[in-house]
Amino acid sequence: MDIKAQQGYDYDVIIIGGGVSDVTLACNLAAAGKKTALIEARDWGGTTVNRGSTPKKALLALAELHHQESFLHRGLETVSPITWEDALLTRDWLVSDESARAKERAIKAGVETYEAYAFFEDAHHLKVNGQVLSTATIVLATGSVPRKIDIEGASYIDSSANLMRLHQQPKVIALIGAGVIAMSLISSFTELGTKVHVIQHNDRVLGNFDSELVDILVNRLKSRGAEFHMEAEAERIERSASGYQVTLTNGEIVIVDGIYDVAGRIANIGGLQLEKAGIEYTERGISVDDHLTTSQPHIFAMGDCCDAPVPKLNSYADFQAKYLSQLLNDESKEAIQYPTAPAATVYSIPKIGQVGVSVNQARQHPQDYDVTQLNMSNWQNYKRVHDDLAVIKLVASKSDQHVAGAEIVSDTADILVNYLAILLNRRVSFQELQDIIFAYPSLATDLYGLWK
Numbered sequence: 001m002d003i004k005a006q007q008g009y010d011y012d013v014i015i016i017g018g019g020v021s022d023v024t025l026a027c028n029l030a031a032a033g034k035k036t037a038l039i040e041a042r043d044w045g046g047t048t049v050n051r052g053s054t055p056k057k058a059l060l061a062l063a064e065l066h067h068q069e070s071f072l073h074r075g076l077e078t079v080s081p082i083t084w085e086d087a088l089l090t091r092d093w094l095v096s097d098e099s100a101r102a103k104e105r106a107i108k109a110g111v112e113t114y115e116a117y118a119f120f121e122d123a124h125h126l127k128v129n130g131q132v133l134s135t136a137t138i139v140l141a142t143g144s145v146p147r148k149i150d151i152e153g154a155s156y157i158d159s160s161a162n163l164m165r166l167h168q169q170p171k172v173i174a175l176i177g178a179g180v181i182a183m184s185l186i187s188s189f190t191e192l193g194t195k196v197h198v199i200q201h202n203d204r205v206l207g208n209f210d211s212e213l214v215d216i217l218v219n220r221l222k223s224r225g226a227e228f229h230m231e232a233e234a235e236r237i238e239r240s241a242s243g244y245q246v247t248l249t250n251g252e253i254v255i256v257d258g259i260y261d262v263a264g265r266i267a268n269i270g271g272l273q274l275e276k277a278g279i280e281y282t283e284r285g286i287s288v289d290d291h292l293t294t295s296q297p298h299i300f301a302m303g304d305c306c307d308a309p310v311p312k313l314n315s316y317a318d319f320q321a322k323y324l325s326q327l328l329n330d331e332s333k334e335a336i337q338y339p340t341a342p343a344a345t346v347y348s349i350p351k352i353g354q355v356g357v358s359v360n361q362a363r364q365h366p367q368d369y370d371v372t373q374l375n376m377s378n379w380q381n382y383k384r385v386h387d388d389l390a391v392i393k394l395v396a397s398k399s400d401q402h403v404a405g406a407e408i409v410s411d412t413a414d415i416l417v418n419y420l421a422i423l424l425n426r427r428v429s430f431q432e433l434q435d436i437i438f439a440y441p442s443l444a445t446d447l448y449g450l451w452k
Protein backbone atom coordinates (compact mmCIF):
# COMPACT_ATOMS: atom_id res chain seq x y z
CA MET A 1 0.00 0.00 0.00
CA ASP A 2 1.38 3.45 -0.80
CA ILE A 3 2.01 6.09 1.85
CA LYS A 4 -0.73 8.40 0.58
CA ALA A 5 -3.37 5.75 1.21
CA GLN A 6 -2.00 5.29 4.71
CA GLN A 7 -1.62 8.92 5.69
CA GLY A 8 -4.11 10.87 3.57
CA TYR A 9 -1.69 13.24 1.84
CA ASP A 10 -2.33 14.55 -1.69
CA TYR A 11 0.85 12.86 -2.86
CA ASP A 12 3.30 10.18 -1.83
CA VAL A 13 6.21 12.21 -3.21
CA ILE A 14 6.58 15.75 -4.51
CA ILE A 15 9.77 16.67 -6.35
CA ILE A 16 10.58 20.38 -6.60
CA GLY A 17 12.56 20.95 -9.78
CA GLY A 18 12.01 19.64 -13.32
CA GLY A 19 15.63 19.12 -14.40
CA VAL A 20 16.42 16.05 -16.52
CA SER A 21 17.59 13.98 -13.54
CA ASP A 22 14.59 15.10 -11.49
CA VAL A 23 12.27 13.89 -14.28
CA THR A 24 14.07 10.52 -14.23
CA LEU A 25 13.45 10.21 -10.49
CA ALA A 26 9.76 11.20 -10.86
CA CYS A 27 9.25 8.62 -13.64
CA ASN A 28 10.91 5.85 -11.60
CA LEU A 29 8.72 6.63 -8.55
CA ALA A 30 5.53 6.78 -10.62
CA ALA A 31 6.45 3.50 -12.34
CA ALA A 32 6.65 1.87 -8.88
CA GLY A 33 3.10 3.04 -8.04
CA LYS A 34 3.90 6.16 -6.00
CA LYS A 35 1.55 9.08 -6.54
CA THR A 36 4.15 11.60 -7.68
CA ALA A 37 4.08 15.31 -8.52
CA LEU A 38 6.85 17.24 -10.25
CA ILE A 39 6.93 21.04 -9.93
CA GLU A 40 8.93 23.20 -12.34
CA ALA A 41 8.98 26.99 -12.11
CA ARG A 42 10.79 27.89 -15.32
CA ASP A 43 11.50 25.39 -18.08
CA TRP A 44 11.35 21.58 -18.29
CA GLY A 45 14.73 19.88 -18.44
CA GLY A 46 16.22 22.49 -16.09
CA THR A 47 19.72 23.90 -16.43
CA THR A 48 21.19 21.04 -18.46
CA VAL A 49 18.66 21.28 -21.26
CA ASN A 50 17.94 25.01 -21.30
CA ARG A 51 21.06 26.79 -20.03
CA GLY A 52 23.76 24.12 -19.62
CA SER A 53 25.34 21.32 -21.61
CA THR A 54 22.63 21.08 -24.29
CA PRO A 55 22.90 24.64 -25.70
CA LYS A 56 26.62 24.67 -24.91
CA LYS A 57 27.28 21.52 -26.92
CA ALA A 58 24.95 22.62 -29.72
CA LEU A 59 27.13 25.70 -30.24
CA LEU A 60 30.29 23.67 -29.78
CA ALA A 61 29.22 21.10 -32.39
CA LEU A 62 29.31 23.75 -35.13
CA ALA A 63 32.52 25.24 -33.76
CA GLU A 64 34.14 21.78 -33.83
CA LEU A 65 33.12 21.29 -37.45
CA HIS A 66 34.70 24.61 -38.32
CA HIS A 67 37.84 23.69 -36.39
CA GLN A 68 38.13 20.31 -38.17
CA GLU A 69 37.50 21.86 -41.56
CA SER A 70 40.33 24.29 -40.99
CA PHE A 71 42.70 21.32 -40.54
CA LEU A 72 41.52 19.75 -43.78
CA HIS A 73 42.07 23.01 -45.63
CA ARG A 74 45.41 23.53 -43.87
CA GLY A 75 44.41 27.00 -42.78
CA LEU A 76 41.43 29.12 -41.93
CA GLU A 77 41.40 31.36 -44.98
CA THR A 78 39.50 28.94 -47.21
CA VAL A 79 37.05 27.70 -44.59
CA SER A 80 33.55 29.08 -44.84
CA PRO A 81 32.59 30.85 -41.60
CA ILE A 82 29.81 29.52 -39.38
CA THR A 83 27.00 32.04 -39.23
CA TRP A 84 25.42 32.94 -35.91
CA GLU A 85 22.04 32.07 -37.47
CA ASP A 86 23.25 28.48 -38.08
CA ALA A 87 24.47 28.24 -34.50
CA LEU A 88 21.29 29.69 -33.03
CA LEU A 89 18.98 27.50 -35.12
CA THR A 90 20.85 24.36 -34.02
CA ARG A 91 20.72 25.51 -30.42
CA ASP A 92 17.02 26.45 -30.48
CA TRP A 93 15.97 23.25 -32.22
CA LEU A 94 17.89 21.01 -29.79
CA VAL A 95 16.82 22.90 -26.65
CA SER A 96 13.10 23.06 -27.48
CA ASP A 97 13.09 19.41 -28.54
CA GLU A 98 14.83 18.20 -25.38
CA SER A 99 12.74 20.42 -23.10
CA ALA A 100 9.48 19.13 -24.62
CA ARG A 101 10.74 15.55 -24.29
CA ALA A 102 11.49 16.04 -20.58
CA LYS A 103 7.92 17.11 -19.85
CA GLU A 104 6.42 14.46 -22.13
CA ARG A 105 8.48 11.76 -20.38
CA ALA A 106 7.02 12.77 -17.01
CA ILE A 107 3.43 12.97 -18.25
CA LYS A 108 3.60 9.63 -20.07
CA ALA A 109 4.93 8.01 -16.87
CA GLY A 110 1.85 9.20 -14.96
CA VAL A 111 3.59 11.98 -13.03
CA GLU A 112 1.37 14.99 -12.22
CA THR A 113 3.16 18.13 -13.37
CA TYR A 114 2.84 21.70 -12.12
CA GLU A 115 4.33 24.75 -13.81
CA ALA A 116 4.81 27.02 -10.81
CA TYR A 117 7.28 28.15 -8.14
CA ALA A 118 6.94 26.02 -4.99
CA PHE A 119 7.83 26.96 -1.41
CA PHE A 120 7.22 25.52 2.04
CA GLU A 121 4.21 26.16 4.27
CA ASP A 122 5.49 23.55 6.72
CA ALA A 123 7.37 20.24 6.55
CA HIS A 124 4.53 18.44 4.73
CA HIS A 125 2.83 21.30 2.86
CA LEU A 126 3.92 23.30 -0.18
CA LYS A 127 2.41 26.45 -1.64
CA VAL A 128 2.11 26.08 -5.42
CA ASN A 129 0.25 28.60 -7.60
CA GLY A 130 -1.86 29.76 -4.67
CA GLN A 131 -2.92 26.25 -3.65
CA VAL A 132 -1.47 24.12 -0.87
CA LEU A 133 -0.32 20.58 -1.70
CA SER A 134 0.34 18.03 1.02
CA THR A 135 2.80 15.19 0.69
CA ALA A 136 4.39 12.42 2.70
CA THR A 137 7.83 12.79 1.11
CA ILE A 138 9.59 15.70 -0.62
CA VAL A 139 12.67 15.77 -2.85
CA LEU A 140 14.37 19.14 -3.31
CA ALA A 141 16.10 19.39 -6.68
CA THR A 142 16.09 23.12 -7.32
CA GLY A 143 19.56 23.33 -8.90
CA SER A 144 21.94 26.29 -8.82
CA VAL A 145 22.19 29.85 -10.13
CA PRO A 146 25.19 32.00 -11.08
CA ARG A 147 26.97 33.58 -8.10
CA LYS A 148 26.26 37.33 -8.30
CA ILE A 149 29.21 39.64 -8.76
CA ASP A 150 28.90 42.72 -6.57
CA ILE A 151 30.66 45.64 -8.30
CA GLU A 152 29.76 49.07 -9.63
CA GLY A 153 27.71 48.56 -12.79
CA ALA A 154 26.90 44.92 -11.88
CA SER A 155 23.45 45.30 -13.45
CA TYR A 156 25.16 45.23 -16.87
CA ILE A 157 26.50 41.72 -16.21
CA ASP A 158 24.47 39.04 -17.97
CA SER A 159 24.33 35.24 -17.67
CA SER A 160 26.01 32.62 -19.88
CA ALA A 161 22.49 31.37 -20.66
CA ASN A 162 21.64 34.69 -22.29
CA LEU A 163 24.96 34.77 -24.16
CA MET A 164 24.07 31.45 -25.76
CA ARG A 165 20.75 32.81 -27.06
CA LEU A 166 21.65 36.32 -28.25
CA HIS A 167 19.91 37.31 -31.45
CA GLN A 168 23.02 38.75 -32.98
CA GLN A 169 26.57 37.54 -32.75
CA PRO A 170 28.59 39.86 -30.50
CA LYS A 171 31.90 41.14 -31.88
CA VAL A 172 33.66 41.42 -28.52
CA ILE A 173 32.66 39.98 -25.14
CA ALA A 174 34.12 39.70 -21.64
CA LEU A 175 33.72 36.61 -19.47
CA ILE A 176 34.25 36.96 -15.73
CA GLY A 177 35.82 33.68 -14.58
CA ALA A 178 38.12 31.18 -16.32
CA GLY A 179 36.45 27.92 -15.25
CA VAL A 180 34.72 25.08 -17.07
CA ILE A 181 31.88 27.13 -18.55
CA ALA A 182 34.27 29.83 -19.75
CA MET A 183 36.53 27.35 -21.60
CA SER A 184 33.62 25.99 -23.57
CA LEU A 185 32.20 29.41 -24.43
CA ILE A 186 35.62 30.79 -25.44
CA SER A 187 36.12 27.79 -27.75
CA SER A 188 32.77 28.27 -29.48
CA PHE A 189 32.77 32.05 -29.69
CA THR A 190 36.35 32.45 -30.91
CA GLU A 191 35.67 29.83 -33.59
CA LEU A 192 32.64 31.89 -34.65
CA GLY A 193 34.87 34.94 -34.88
CA THR A 194 34.03 36.76 -31.65
CA LYS A 195 36.88 38.31 -29.68
CA VAL A 196 36.75 37.09 -26.05
CA HIS A 197 38.31 38.80 -23.01
CA VAL A 198 38.61 36.50 -19.98
CA ILE A 199 38.93 38.08 -16.54
CA GLN A 200 40.25 35.73 -13.85
CA HIS A 201 40.94 36.94 -10.31
CA ASN A 202 43.87 34.62 -9.59
CA ASP A 203 46.59 33.03 -11.75
CA ARG A 204 44.86 29.67 -12.30
CA VAL A 205 42.67 28.61 -15.21
CA LEU A 206 40.68 25.42 -14.50
CA GLY A 207 42.24 25.01 -11.07
CA ASN A 208 41.33 21.30 -10.68
CA PHE A 209 43.24 20.26 -13.78
CA ASP A 210 46.96 19.82 -14.48
CA SER A 211 48.40 23.26 -15.25
CA GLU A 212 50.61 22.01 -18.14
CA LEU A 213 47.63 20.47 -19.92
CA VAL A 214 45.57 23.58 -19.21
CA ASP A 215 48.37 25.69 -20.75
CA ILE A 216 48.03 23.71 -24.00
CA LEU A 217 44.35 24.64 -24.13
CA VAL A 218 44.91 28.27 -23.10
CA ASN A 219 47.64 28.77 -25.73
CA ARG A 220 45.36 27.38 -28.42
CA LEU A 221 42.51 29.65 -27.32
CA LYS A 222 44.86 32.64 -27.33
CA SER A 223 45.86 31.78 -30.90
CA ARG A 224 42.16 31.96 -31.84
CA GLY A 225 41.67 35.42 -30.36
CA ALA A 226 41.05 34.96 -26.64
CA GLU A 227 42.74 37.45 -24.33
CA PHE A 228 43.31 36.32 -20.74
CA HIS A 229 43.48 39.02 -18.05
CA MET A 230 44.93 37.08 -15.12
CA GLU A 231 45.07 38.18 -11.47
CA ALA A 232 42.53 40.86 -12.32
CA GLU A 233 38.95 41.51 -11.31
CA ALA A 234 36.29 43.58 -12.99
CA GLU A 235 36.12 46.69 -10.79
CA ARG A 236 33.59 48.89 -12.57
CA ILE A 237 31.34 48.65 -15.61
CA GLU A 238 29.96 51.70 -17.43
CA ARG A 239 27.96 52.15 -20.58
CA SER A 240 30.01 53.54 -23.43
CA ALA A 241 29.07 54.81 -26.89
CA SER A 242 30.01 51.47 -28.43
CA GLY A 243 28.90 49.08 -25.68
CA TYR A 244 30.30 48.65 -22.19
CA GLN A 245 33.57 49.79 -20.67
CA VAL A 246 34.99 47.37 -18.10
CA THR A 247 37.71 48.73 -15.80
CA LEU A 248 39.89 46.02 -14.27
CA THR A 249 41.67 46.13 -10.91
CA ASN A 250 45.04 46.04 -12.73
CA GLY A 251 44.14 49.31 -14.48
CA GLU A 252 43.32 47.75 -17.87
CA ILE A 253 40.16 48.83 -19.68
CA VAL A 254 38.28 46.68 -22.16
CA ILE A 255 35.40 47.80 -24.37
CA VAL A 256 32.91 45.04 -25.12
CA ASP A 257 29.41 44.35 -26.48
CA GLY A 258 28.50 42.29 -23.38
CA ILE A 259 29.87 41.02 -20.05
CA TYR A 260 28.95 37.55 -18.79
CA ASP A 261 29.19 35.97 -15.34
CA VAL A 262 30.88 32.54 -15.38
CA ALA A 263 32.44 32.91 -11.94
CA GLY A 264 30.82 29.88 -10.31
CA ARG A 265 27.34 28.93 -9.13
CA ILE A 266 25.47 28.71 -5.80
CA ALA A 267 22.55 26.59 -4.60
CA ASN A 268 19.15 27.91 -5.75
CA ILE A 269 17.37 27.75 -2.40
CA GLY A 270 16.72 31.40 -1.53
CA GLY A 271 12.93 31.40 -2.05
CA LEU A 272 12.05 27.96 -0.68
CA GLN A 273 11.40 29.18 2.89
CA LEU A 274 13.35 26.19 4.24
CA GLU A 275 13.05 27.51 7.83
CA LYS A 276 9.29 26.81 7.78
CA ALA A 277 10.07 23.14 7.23
CA GLY A 278 13.02 23.02 9.64
CA ILE A 279 15.53 22.19 6.91
CA GLU A 280 19.16 23.03 7.63
CA TYR A 281 21.42 24.58 5.01
CA THR A 282 24.68 26.50 4.67
CA GLU A 283 26.16 28.70 1.94
CA ARG A 284 27.20 25.44 0.22
CA GLY A 285 23.58 24.28 -0.10
CA ILE A 286 21.05 22.07 1.70
CA SER A 287 22.76 19.85 4.27
CA VAL A 288 22.31 16.14 3.52
CA ASP A 289 23.66 12.90 5.00
CA ASP A 290 24.93 9.86 3.09
CA HIS A 291 21.31 8.92 2.25
CA LEU A 292 20.68 12.39 0.75
CA THR A 293 18.33 12.97 3.71
CA THR A 294 18.03 16.53 5.01
CA SER A 295 17.56 17.48 8.67
CA GLN A 296 13.95 16.28 8.17
CA PRO A 297 13.79 12.49 7.72
CA HIS A 298 11.07 12.61 5.04
CA ILE A 299 12.73 15.39 2.99
CA PHE A 300 15.61 14.64 0.60
CA ALA A 301 17.82 16.83 -1.59
CA MET A 302 19.78 16.01 -4.73
CA GLY A 303 21.74 17.70 -7.52
CA ASP A 304 23.22 21.18 -7.44
CA CYS A 305 21.07 22.43 -4.52
CA CYS A 306 22.45 19.95 -1.99
CA ASP A 307 25.73 19.99 -0.12
CA ALA A 308 26.95 16.51 -1.04
CA PRO A 309 30.73 15.88 -1.22
CA VAL A 310 30.75 15.62 -5.03
CA PRO A 311 31.05 18.05 -7.98
CA LYS A 312 27.92 19.89 -9.10
CA LEU A 313 27.43 18.09 -12.39
CA ASN A 314 24.58 16.58 -14.32
CA SER A 315 26.36 13.22 -14.12
CA TYR A 316 26.16 13.32 -10.30
CA ALA A 317 22.55 14.59 -10.27
CA ASP A 318 21.69 11.58 -12.46
CA PHE A 319 23.54 9.21 -10.14
CA GLN A 320 21.72 10.66 -7.12
CA ALA A 321 18.33 10.42 -8.90
CA LYS A 322 18.90 6.70 -9.53
CA TYR A 323 19.98 6.26 -5.90
CA LEU A 324 16.87 8.06 -4.57
CA SER A 325 14.65 6.00 -6.90
CA GLN A 326 15.88 2.85 -5.16
CA LEU A 327 15.79 4.32 -1.67
CA LEU A 328 12.27 5.75 -1.95
CA ASN A 329 10.96 2.62 -3.70
CA ASP A 330 12.31 0.56 -0.76
CA GLU A 331 14.67 -1.35 -3.07
CA SER A 332 17.73 -0.44 -1.00
CA LYS A 333 18.54 1.13 2.35
CA GLU A 334 22.29 1.47 1.71
CA ALA A 335 24.11 4.81 1.93
CA ILE A 336 24.97 6.38 -1.43
CA GLN A 337 28.34 5.18 -2.73
CA TYR A 338 29.83 7.29 -5.48
CA PRO A 339 32.02 5.57 -8.09
CA THR A 340 35.71 5.44 -7.19
CA ALA A 341 36.92 6.62 -10.61
CA PRO A 342 34.51 9.18 -12.06
CA ALA A 343 35.13 10.72 -15.48
CA ALA A 344 34.59 14.39 -16.35
CA THR A 345 35.30 16.51 -19.40
CA VAL A 346 35.71 20.19 -20.10
CA TYR A 347 33.99 20.63 -23.46
CA SER A 348 36.44 22.99 -25.09
CA ILE A 349 38.51 22.84 -28.29
CA PRO A 350 40.54 20.75 -27.57
CA LYS A 351 38.73 18.99 -24.71
CA ILE A 352 40.32 18.22 -21.35
CA GLY A 353 39.25 14.95 -19.75
CA GLN A 354 39.93 13.63 -16.29
CA VAL A 355 39.33 10.19 -14.77
CA GLY A 356 40.21 8.62 -11.42
CA VAL A 357 43.15 10.05 -9.47
CA SER A 358 43.95 13.49 -10.91
CA VAL A 359 47.46 14.69 -11.68
CA ASN A 360 47.14 17.33 -8.94
CA GLN A 361 46.16 14.63 -6.42
CA ALA A 362 49.09 12.47 -7.57
CA ARG A 363 51.49 15.41 -7.07
CA GLN A 364 50.19 15.85 -3.51
CA HIS A 365 50.99 12.16 -2.80
CA PRO A 366 54.30 11.50 -4.62
CA GLN A 367 54.96 8.53 -2.34
CA ASP A 368 51.85 6.79 -3.78
CA TYR A 369 51.76 7.73 -7.48
CA ASP A 370 53.91 8.11 -10.60
CA VAL A 371 52.84 10.41 -13.45
CA THR A 372 53.99 9.75 -17.03
CA GLN A 373 53.26 11.94 -20.04
CA LEU A 374 52.71 10.61 -23.57
CA ASN A 375 52.38 12.66 -26.72
CA MET A 376 49.48 11.09 -28.64
CA SER A 377 49.49 13.44 -31.64
CA ASN A 378 51.77 11.05 -33.58
CA TRP A 379 49.52 8.04 -32.93
CA GLN A 380 47.55 7.08 -36.02
CA ASN A 381 44.10 7.71 -34.49
CA TYR A 382 45.09 11.29 -33.66
CA LYS A 383 47.40 11.96 -36.60
CA ARG A 384 44.80 11.26 -39.28
CA VAL A 385 42.40 13.87 -37.83
CA HIS A 386 45.21 16.37 -37.16
CA ASP A 387 44.66 16.24 -33.39
CA ASP A 388 48.06 17.93 -33.08
CA LEU A 389 47.80 18.88 -29.41
CA ALA A 390 46.82 15.44 -28.06
CA VAL A 391 48.64 14.57 -24.82
CA ILE A 392 47.84 12.13 -22.01
CA LYS A 393 49.18 12.11 -18.46
CA LEU A 394 48.78 8.68 -16.87
CA VAL A 395 48.73 8.33 -13.09
CA ALA A 396 49.95 4.92 -11.89
CA SER A 397 49.99 3.49 -8.35
CA LYS A 398 53.57 3.14 -7.15
CA SER A 399 52.72 -0.14 -5.39
CA ASP A 400 51.68 -2.16 -8.48
CA GLN A 401 52.15 0.27 -11.41
CA HIS A 402 48.46 -0.11 -12.30
CA VAL A 403 46.71 2.88 -13.89
CA ALA A 404 44.88 4.88 -11.17
CA GLY A 405 43.83 7.88 -13.27
CA ALA A 406 44.49 9.96 -16.35
CA GLU A 407 44.21 13.47 -17.68
CA ILE A 408 43.99 14.06 -21.40
CA VAL A 409 44.02 17.00 -23.80
CA SER A 410 42.57 16.02 -27.16
CA ASP A 411 39.57 16.65 -29.40
CA THR A 412 38.32 13.20 -28.29
CA ALA A 413 39.43 13.28 -24.62
CA ASP A 414 35.84 12.61 -23.54
CA ILE A 415 35.81 9.22 -25.29
CA LEU A 416 39.13 8.04 -23.87
CA VAL A 417 38.32 9.06 -20.26
CA ASN A 418 35.01 7.22 -20.50
CA TYR A 419 36.75 4.02 -21.71
CA LEU A 420 39.24 4.35 -18.87
CA ALA A 421 36.39 4.93 -16.38
CA ILE A 422 34.89 1.57 -17.36
CA LEU A 423 38.26 -0.21 -16.98
CA LEU A 424 39.02 1.48 -13.64
CA ASN A 425 35.56 1.03 -12.12
CA ARG A 426 35.28 -2.62 -13.24
CA ARG A 427 38.91 -3.27 -12.15
CA VAL A 428 39.67 -4.88 -15.52
CA SER A 429 43.07 -6.62 -15.50
CA PHE A 430 45.73 -6.22 -18.21
CA GLN A 431 45.01 -9.77 -19.48
CA GLU A 432 41.20 -9.28 -19.43
CA LEU A 433 41.61 -6.25 -21.68
CA GLN A 434 43.92 -8.09 -24.08
CA ASP A 435 41.21 -10.79 -24.34
CA ILE A 436 38.74 -8.27 -25.84
CA ILE A 437 38.84 -7.62 -29.58
CA PHE A 438 38.10 -3.96 -30.37
CA ALA A 439 37.39 -2.75 -33.90
CA TYR A 440 40.68 -1.65 -35.46
CA PRO A 441 41.75 1.11 -35.99
CA SER A 442 39.69 2.96 -33.40
CA LEU A 443 40.43 4.89 -30.20
CA ALA A 444 39.65 1.78 -28.13
CA THR A 445 42.57 -0.13 -29.67
CA ASP A 446 44.96 2.39 -28.11
CA LEU A 447 43.88 1.01 -24.72
CA TYR A 448 45.97 -2.14 -25.36
CA GLY A 449 49.08 0.02 -25.06
CA LEU A 450 47.87 2.33 -22.29
CA TRP A 451 46.32 -0.09 -19.82
CA LYS A 452 48.48 -1.79 -17.25
Ligand SMILES: Cc1cc2nc3c(=O)[nH]c(=O)nc-3n(C[C@H](O)[C@H](O)[C@H](O)COP(=O)(O)OP(=O)(O)OC[C@H]3O[C@@H](n4cnc5c(N)ncnc54)[C@H](O)[C@@H]3O)c2cc1C
Nearest residue numbers: 017019041042046047052118142143303304312313314315
Ligand atom coordinates in the same frame (compact mmCIF):
# COMPACT_ATOMS: atom_id res chain seq x y z
C1 LIG B 1 26.63 26.45 -18.89
C2 LIG B 1 26.62 25.15 -18.11
C3 LIG B 1 27.18 24.03 -18.68
C4 LIG B 1 27.17 22.81 -17.98
N1 LIG B 1 27.74 21.72 -18.56
C5 LIG B 1 27.76 20.54 -17.92
C6 LIG B 1 28.33 19.40 -18.52
O1 LIG B 1 28.85 19.46 -19.64
N2 LIG B 1 28.31 18.22 -17.85
C7 LIG B 1 27.73 18.11 -16.61
O2 LIG B 1 27.72 17.00 -16.05
N3 LIG B 1 27.18 19.20 -15.99
C8 LIG B 1 27.19 20.39 -16.63
N4 LIG B 1 26.63 21.50 -16.02
C9 LIG B 1 26.05 21.35 -14.67
C10 LIG B 1 24.63 20.77 -14.74
O3 LIG B 1 23.83 21.58 -15.59
C11 LIG B 1 24.01 20.74 -13.35
O4 LIG B 1 24.86 20.01 -12.49
C12 LIG B 1 22.64 20.06 -13.39
O5 LIG B 1 21.76 20.81 -14.18
C13 LIG B 1 22.07 19.93 -11.96
O6 LIG B 1 20.80 19.35 -12.03
P1 LIG B 1 19.68 19.70 -10.95
O7 LIG B 1 18.54 18.82 -11.27
O8 LIG B 1 20.25 19.70 -9.61
O9 LIG B 1 19.30 21.21 -11.24
P2 LIG B 1 18.68 22.01 -12.55
O10 LIG B 1 19.01 21.26 -13.78
O11 LIG B 1 19.17 23.36 -12.37
O12 LIG B 1 17.13 21.86 -12.30
C14 LIG B 1 16.49 22.50 -11.24
C15 LIG B 1 15.16 23.01 -11.70
O13 LIG B 1 14.42 23.42 -10.57
C16 LIG B 1 13.62 24.53 -10.92
N5 LIG B 1 13.28 25.22 -9.67
C17 LIG B 1 14.12 25.87 -8.85
N6 LIG B 1 13.47 26.32 -7.76
C18 LIG B 1 12.17 25.93 -7.90
C19 LIG B 1 11.01 26.07 -7.10
N7 LIG B 1 11.06 26.67 -5.91
N8 LIG B 1 9.84 25.58 -7.57
C20 LIG B 1 9.80 24.93 -8.76
N9 LIG B 1 10.88 24.74 -9.53
C21 LIG B 1 12.05 25.23 -9.12
C22 LIG B 1 14.50 25.33 -11.85
O14 LIG B 1 13.73 26.18 -12.68
C23 LIG B 1 15.22 24.22 -12.63
O15 LIG B 1 14.58 23.93 -13.85
C24 LIG B 1 26.59 22.72 -16.69
C25 LIG B 1 26.01 23.88 -16.12
C26 LIG B 1 26.03 25.07 -16.82
C27 LIG B 1 25.39 26.27 -16.20
Ligand SMILES: NC(=O)c1ccc[n+]([C@@H]2O[C@H](COP(=O)([O-])OP(=O)(O)OC[C@H]3O[C@@H](n4cnc5c(N)ncnc54)[C@H](O)[C@@H]3O)[C@@H](O)[C@H]2O)c1
Nearest residue numbers: 177178179180181182199200201262263264265312345346
Ligand atom coordinates in the same frame (compact mmCIF):
# COMPACT_ATOMS: atom_id res chain seq x y z
N1 LIG C 1 31.84 19.96 -18.43
C1 LIG C 1 31.61 20.17 -17.16
O1 LIG C 1 31.95 19.37 -16.34
C2 LIG C 1 30.91 21.43 -16.76
C3 LIG C 1 30.73 22.40 -17.69
C4 LIG C 1 30.12 23.56 -17.31
C5 LIG C 1 29.68 23.75 -16.02
N2 LIG C 1 29.85 22.78 -15.10
C6 LIG C 1 29.38 23.01 -13.70
O2 LIG C 1 29.00 24.35 -13.54
C7 LIG C 1 29.70 24.92 -12.43
C8 LIG C 1 29.90 26.38 -12.65
O3 LIG C 1 30.81 26.58 -13.71
P1 LIG C 1 31.68 27.90 -13.73
O4 LIG C 1 32.56 27.83 -14.93
O5 LIG C 1 30.78 29.08 -13.53
O6 LIG C 1 32.50 27.75 -12.38
P2 LIG C 1 34.02 27.31 -12.08
O7 LIG C 1 34.09 27.15 -10.62
O8 LIG C 1 34.47 26.19 -12.95
O9 LIG C 1 34.88 28.57 -12.55
C9 LIG C 1 34.69 29.84 -12.03
C10 LIG C 1 36.01 30.60 -12.17
O10 LIG C 1 35.75 31.97 -11.89
C11 LIG C 1 36.78 32.44 -11.04
N3 LIG C 1 36.21 33.58 -10.31
C12 LIG C 1 35.38 33.55 -9.25
N4 LIG C 1 35.03 34.80 -8.89
C13 LIG C 1 35.67 35.64 -9.74
C14 LIG C 1 35.70 37.05 -9.90
N5 LIG C 1 35.00 37.86 -9.09
N6 LIG C 1 36.45 37.59 -10.88
C15 LIG C 1 37.16 36.78 -11.71
N7 LIG C 1 37.19 35.44 -11.60
C16 LIG C 1 36.43 34.87 -10.65
C17 LIG C 1 37.15 31.23 -10.17
O11 LIG C 1 38.45 31.36 -9.64
C18 LIG C 1 37.06 30.11 -11.20
O12 LIG C 1 38.28 29.92 -11.88
C19 LIG C 1 30.97 24.09 -12.35
O13 LIG C 1 31.56 24.15 -11.09
C20 LIG C 1 30.46 22.74 -12.69
O14 LIG C 1 29.91 22.17 -11.55
C21 LIG C 1 30.49 21.64 -15.46
